[in-house]
Amino acid sequence: MKRHLILLATLALFIGAPLAAADPQLAHMVFFTLAEDNAANRETLVKACQKYLGDHDGTVYFSAGSVADDLTRDVNDREFDVALHLVFANKAAHDTYQTHPQHLKFIEENKHLWSGVRVFDSYLPAPSHDALPIAAKGFSGMLQGKVVAKADAGIIVAVEEITNVWQRNKAEEPKALVGKKVLVMPRDGADQTVRFVQAVEVGEALALDVGNREGDSLIILELSQDQRGRIGE
Numbered sequence: 001m002k003r004h005l006i007l008l009a010t011l012a013l014f015i016g017a018p019l020a021a022a023d024p025q026l027a028h029m030v031f032f033t034l035a036e037d038n039a040a041n042r043e044t045l046v047k048a049c050q051k052y053l054g055d056h057d058g059t060v061y062f063s064a065g066s067v068a069d070d071l072t073r074d075v076n077d078r079e080f081d082v083a084l085h086l087v088f089a090n091k092a093a094h095d096t097y098q099t100h101p102q103h104l105k106f107i108e109e110n111k112h113l114w115s116g117v118r119v120f121d122s123y124l125p126a127p128s129h130d131a132l133p134i135a136a137k138g139f140s141g142m143l144q145g146k147v148v149a150k151a152d153a154g155i156i157v158a159v160e161e162i163t164n165v166w167q168r169n170k171a172e173e174p175k176a177l178v179g180k181k182v183l184v185m186p187r188d189g190a191d192q193t194v195r196f197v198q199a200v201e202v203g204e205a206l207a208l209d210v211g212n213r214e215g216d217s218l219i220i221l222e223l224s225q226d227q228r229g230r231i232g233e
Contacts, residue, residue, distance in 0.1 A: 023090035024123040025060060025149075025202075028097075031080035033116040042066045045082045045113050052106035053084065058093025058203050060148060062086055080118065087124065089202035094121075129156045129183040132216040136177045138170030139218070140211040143177060147204045154185040154217065155200055163207065171212070183217040184210060193220045195231045 034041050049064035063085045067078060088094040097103055126149045132139075142164035145157040159177045186193035197220070200206065210218040223233070 023092070024126065026088045026091050026094045027120075027122045027124050028086040028088060028094055029120040029122075030084040030086075031118045031120075032082040032084070032114045033079065033118075034081040034113055035115040037081045041113055042082055045110060048106055048110045049082075049084050052102045053086070053097075056093070056097045056100060056102070058089040058096065058201070060087045060089055060146075060203050082114075093203070126151075126156075128181075129216070130180045132182065132212060132218075133173075133176040133180065135173035136171045136180075136212065138212055139165075139174050139177065140169040140171075140221070141165040141174060142207060142209055143218075144205070144207050145182075147200055147202050147206060148181060149202060150200070151183060154183050155197055156181050157184050157206065157208070166211075168211075184208060185217050185219050187219050187221065190220075192223060192228060192231060192233050196220070196223055196227055199231055 032045060034045070043066075046064045046066065053064070054062045065083060067081055067083065072078070086094075086097075088097065129151070141162060143157075143159050144161045144163055145159040147155050148158050149156040158181050159179065162174045162177060165171075165174050184197075186197045207224070208218075208220060209222045209224070211221050212218050223231075
């Protein structure tokens with residue numbers, strides 16, 4: 001009996017413990033000046049960025065493209081030909097990227113294309129979540145999205161798709177969630193959903209079974225078999 005009481009007390013403390021606050025995201029902006037600026041070299045470098053740099057762990061945002069030739073205001077800095085934009089979940093993800101074999105291979109294979117590189121790094125505040133659209137209130141179903149931040153008590157997910165709607169759904173327009181950054185919380189009293197939320201990483205793509213009971217957050221209803229296996233259930 002004493003052992004059971006100690007176990008229950010420990011579990012209560014674990015469930016009640018808040019999630020650690022997220023580190024700030026890091027924006028890594030790189031501007032290349034080509035040794036010989038022409039359309040072919042621009043395209044080659046952009047494609048190389050996409051091939052080697054677009055899918056690193058901990059990347060929240062990636063894009064690569066050529067300078068906008070039609071924007072020539074006095075305030076436009078035009079001292080570059082190709083731009084690479086990366087936002088990392090945190091500095092640790094950025095540091096791993098810098099020494100990753102794919103990044104080093106990109107430099108080795110393409111450094112002959114540029115005559116200069118400028119790098120601008122900045123820290124970004126953690127993204128806040130959106131208010132739940134009125135048409136999505138009472139939603140119950142499956143969504144797919146990417147984790148963009150970890151909050152004190154949950155995760156913020158950028159919703160990309162609604163893949164299923166359950167019979168108990170009360171939302172007038174479930175697809176109103178698409179394009180929104182929503183706060184997803186573990187279910188009260190469900191230890192496994194708490195541990196799953198703690199295990200999730202920023203930048204990760206997820207399929208989630210969720211519902212809205214009140215307020216602007218979604219609650220994890222059930223974990224999939226793979227998600228339970230991830231936390232040892």
